[in-house]
Amino acid sequence: MxxxxxxxxxxxxxxxxxxxxxxxxxxxxxxxxxxxxxxxxxxxxxxxxxxxxxxxxxxxxxxxxxxxxxxxxxxxxxxxxxKRYIEAAEYFKTFFDTYNRSPLAEEALFMNAYSLYLDSPDFNLDQRSSKEAVNAIQLFMNRFPESDSYERAISMIDNLQKRFEEKAFEESKMYYRLTEGLFPGEFYRACIVNFQNFAKSFPDSDYNEELAFKLVEVSAAYAERSVFDKKEERFSQSLDFAKDFMKKYPESKYLETVNEIHAESKEKLDDHYDIKEKYEARTAEALKIREEEKKNQEATEALKKVGN
Missing domain, CATH: 1.25.40 (Serine Threonine Protein Phosphatase 5, Tetratricopeptide repeat)
Structure with missing residues (x-):
């Protein structure tokens, strides 16, 4: 050296x-x-x-x-x-609550929301903190609608909503995979509810077409595996889902498969109606015979009483 x-x-x-x-x-x-x-x-x-x-x-x-x-x-x-974002969010919010008339109040409330936003996890993790971030961003937007940071806040909410959408879609796929197990019944029902809720929560999602197709597919399988008394209701529901899909996605790559499922479900429902009609006819005939036997028995007993 x-x-x-x-x-x-x-x-x-x-x-x-x-x-x-x-x-x-x-x-x-x-x-x-x-x-x-x-x-x-x-x-x-x-x-x-x-x-x-x-x-x-x-x-x-x-x-x-x-x-x-x-x-x-x-x-x-x-x-x-x-990068202590949780602590920073708390201190920025405390500052805003204490000095809400300060020239720094707007920035403090935005930084409260931004800190929570940066702390929010990827879509495959628990999204509770992301929901807190959305609430904080909305509070900022409501409080300062003329802020220069308003558009930035909107983009933050859009990004978080996308995470919620990805999380919900992954959950939907999980339920769908579980229908391939040995006891799929409850998972069929969970899929039907989950897919419908997804469409309500994210009406503009690009995933809705795929999930609408899976809804037709799952509901038909669920109907086929149902007990006799539930088949009519569940096949009818599956047909409704198929009609809704055909109306909403007339150019879909899934359309041919949906048409096939619809035709099969319609055929199976017709078969079910035939079996039900025959069963009801046999039941009515058996009931009629029992009634006649009962009447004959009552008449025989009445004659015995007269003879005595």
Whole structure:
């Protein structure tokens, strides 16, 4: 190592030692003005972790004073800059609730929503925090409809809604896969309910055509595997789903298959009606015979009583 490099190394080490020593002294200091200025300085220099530590010490002391507003705003942002989004969201919301007339209030409420948005998970994970983010974004949009950040907020909601849609679609596919098991009955019913709910929740989704086809397919299979007394109702429902599909998606790649399922379901329903009609006829005939036998028995007993 050359002497020049040695001098540079010693100089940098001295700066680091001085900086650490200065911060250590500040941590122990009770000079609140000094702590306040140092916290702001560290924040401005991008030393957000150090700023947070000093703000933690000074904020309880300056609360209610003229210095508190900027300090609390910086404190929230320092958490945001260090990617502590849940804490940042909480502090931005607290700032807004405390200083709702401040020139910084609009930005604070937006950052509350944005922090929650950044913390929201991918579509394949639990979306409860995403729903909290949507509520926060809507609160911002309702409170500041003229904000420059309004369109950005709309795009955030659109992105979150897409995650909800992807999550719901994955759940629908899961139910569909479960119908291939040994005991598919309950999963057929779950699919029918789930597919219909998806269409209601996401009427403009690109997935609706595929799920509408699967609804026809699943409902027909469910009807075929149903007990006799339920076949008529469930085949009729399947036919209705098929008619709705043909009307809504006349150019669909699934149309030929839907037509085939519709024809098969119609044939099976007609067969069911024939069997039902024959069964009812036999039942009526058996009932008639029993009634006649009962009458004959009653007449025979009456004659015996007369003879006695």
């Amino acid at each position: 050359t002497k020049v490099h040695q001098y540079i190394f010693i100089f940098l080490a001295s700066l680091l030692t001085f900086g650490c020593g200065e911060f250590y002294k500040l941590e122990k200091s009770t000079n609140w003005d000094e702590l306040y200025e140092a916290a702001n300085r560290y924040y401005d220099e991008g030393e957000h972790n150090k700023a947070i530590i000093l703000y933690d010490r000074v904020l309880p002391v300056i609360k209610g004073s003229g210095k508190a507003e900027l300090a609390e705003f910086n404190y929230a942002y320092a958490h945001f800059r260090t």
